[in-house]
Amino acid sequence: MSQADTVTRILDSAEELFAEKGFAETSLRMITTRAKVNLAAVNYHFGSKKDLIQAVFARFLSPFCTKLDRELSVMAAANSEPGLRDVLDVLARTMLTGVNSTAGTRKLSVFMRLLGLAYTQAQGHLRRFLKENYHQTYSRFILYLRAAHPELSPREIFWRIHFAIGACVFTMSSIEVLREMSRADTGEDSGVEDVMNQLIPFLAAALER
Amino acid sequence: MSQADTVTRILDSAEELFAEKGFAETSLRMITTRAKVNLAAVNYHFGSKKDLIQAVFARFLSPFCTKLDRELSVMAAANSEPGLRDVLDVLARTMLTGVNSTAGTRKLSVFMRLLGLAYTQAQGHLRRFLKENYHQTYSRFILYLRAAHPELSPREIFWRIHFAIGACVFTMSSIEVLREMSRADTGEDSGVEDVMNQLIPFLAAALER
DNA sequence: TCACGTTTTAAACGGTCGTTTTAAACAATC
DNA sequence: GATTGTTTAAAACGACCGTTTAAAACGTGA
Numbered sequence: 001m002s003q004a005d006t007v008t009r010i011l012d013s014a015e016e017l018f019a020e021k022g023f024a025e026t027s028l029r030m031i032t033t034r035a036k037v038n039l040a041a042v043n044y045h046f047g048s049k050k051d052l053i054q055a056v057f058a059r060f061l062s063p064f065c066t067k068l069d070r071e072l073s074v075m076a077a078a079n080s081e082p083g084l085r086d087v088l089d090v091l092a093r094t095m096l097t098g099v100n101s102t103a104g105t106r107k108l109s110v111f112m113r114l115l116g117l118a119y120t121q122a123q124g125h126l127r128r129f130l131k132e133n134y135h136q137t138y139s140r141f142i143l144y145l146r147a148a149h150p151e152l153s154p155r156e157i158f159w160r161i162h163f164a165i166g167a168c169v170f171t172m173s174s175i176e177v178l179r180e181m182s183r184a185d186t187g188e189d190s191g192v193e194d195v196m197n198q199l200i201p202f203l204a205a206a207l208e209r
Numbered sequence: 210m211s212q213a214d215t216v217t218r219i220l221d222s223a224e225e226l227f228a229e230k231g232f233a234e235t236s237l238r239m240i241t242t243r244a245k246v247n248l249a250a251v252n253y254h255f256g257s258k259k260d261l262i263q264a265v266f267a268r269f270l271s272p273f274c275t276k277l278d279r280e281l282s283v284m285a286a287a288n289s290e291p292g293l294r295d296v297l298d299v300l301a302r303t304m305l306t307g308v309n310s311t312a313g314t315r316k317l318s319v320f321m322r323l324l325g326l327a328y329t330q331a332q333g334h335l336r337r338f339l340k341e342n343y344h345q346t347y348s349r350f351i352l353y354l355r356a357a358h359p360e361l362s363p364r365e366i367f368w369r370i371h372f373a374i375g376a377c378v379f380t381m382s383s384i385e386v387l388r389e390m391s392r393a394d395t396g397e398d399s400g401v402e403d404v405m406n407q408l409i410p411f412l413a414a415a416l417e418r
Numbered sequence: 419t420c421a422c423g424t425t426t427t428a429a430a431c432g433g434t435c436g437t438t439t440t441a442a443a444c445a446a447t448c
Numbered sequence: 449g450a451t452t453g454t455t456t457a458a459a460a461c462g463a464c465c466g467t468t469t470a471a472a473a474c475g476t477g478a
Binding site for chain 1: 231233234325328329330331336348351362363364365367368369371372373374375376377378379380382383386387390391394395397399403404407408410411412414415418
């Protein structure tokens with residue numbers, strides 16, 4: 001087994017388990033057992049559990065932010081005064097890239113769940129890491145939102161966008177629990193795509209009022 | 210120190226710590242140290258950590274559901290065809306009861322945070338406990354929502370209300386992190402009440418579209 | 419093939435966890 | 449005031465945690 005194999009398998013297992021259980025509830029032994037590697041491999045390749053958590057986030061956030069930055073530039077080049085809808089479309093398209101399969105949908109779900117953990121379970125080190133590495137892209141995104149709605153105060157923009165993030169993150173974080181509740185309540189299954197198709201107009205109505 | 214003192218102080222400390230850190234990150238030693246009681250007191254009075262978690266939820270959910278049930282009955286008696294706004298007002302008023310002080314606002318924040326944990330961190334036992342004890346009130350609430358909007362499918366109702374819950378729960382769960390981010394971004398402080406005053410019209414726009 | 423740097427392995431470390439045990443302190447009853 | 453049931457106290461239990469160690473296995477260029 002090559003080094004790349006070991007590192008990748010640790011990251012894959014850790015990502016799944018963190019998303020499923022959270023950081024504290026996931027032990028290195030669970031991760032290494034699922035990844036079929038030796039327990040010491042995590043400390044050898046990553047240094048510590050904290051570093052592994054950061055690596056898991058870096059693996060999906062770095063390409064995401066790179067792509068988002070590029071897409072924002074494309075948008076700005078094509079449209080000198082992008083509206084709210086344009087900016088959100090860029091975000092949605094960037095997030096949904098490659099989400100046309102069941103595997104892709106699960107990827108998005110994991111992405112959202114990890115994002116939620118970053119807010120609600122963040123040990124200080126993770127928040128510092130995220131701010132240090134991804135704050136620039138975040139700021140740029142917010143700036144376009146402000147430009148699109150100069151009549152709203154920065155605070156109003158901030159909170160509206162985070163209410164929306166909350167609805168997304170919560171829904172996707174608890175998606176399995178919620179689908180089961182929905183099934184019990186209504187007798188019908190709700191596919192993840194059905195849920196998304198309801199979530200987007202819901203948020204649009206709230207953001208654009 | 211009377212038994213009531215010990216039990217109450219354990220519940221108080223556990224509630225604060227669970228809301229702040231989550232279940233797994235809060236040890237019985239933290240709880241008993243803060244409560245200034247002996248470590249063994251939790252197992253003696255509650256049986257186990259799981260039972261303590263359930264007791265924390267029961268202490269604030271039982272009176273809440275009792276009150277909500279009563280208020281729903283009052284509403285139904287006064288109005289044979291309550292609208293969405295009526296039903297949500299009942300919920301909001303029930304939740305905001307006694308939230309006119311700083312202490313009250315913190316209580317609400319803790320309430321929301323615990324509710325969020327129930328969805329996202331729930332160990333199976335907690336979800337089973339909540340369903341067993343509080344599902345009836347929940348169902349009744351949902352029924353009024355359905356009656357208010359018979360043109361919407363039960364599934365649409367379910368998801369819209371949970372998107373809204375998500376925005377609330379996420380916001381209140383991460384309120385301190387978010388306020389700090391907002392401060393860093395905009396240079397202004399956002400009081401919790403300011404946030405609520407923005408959240409409510411945000412949700413109203415999304416639910417009533 | 420040998421030597422050497424890298425990676426994997428098995429075992430152990432110290433520490434914290436939830437829980438249990440045993441005895442002491444307390445409160446209420448007769 | 450002795451007795452009985454309840455509550456508190458200190459200490460220990462085994463289990464699991466993240467991490468470290470030291471040796472074995474591996475791969476590669478000389």
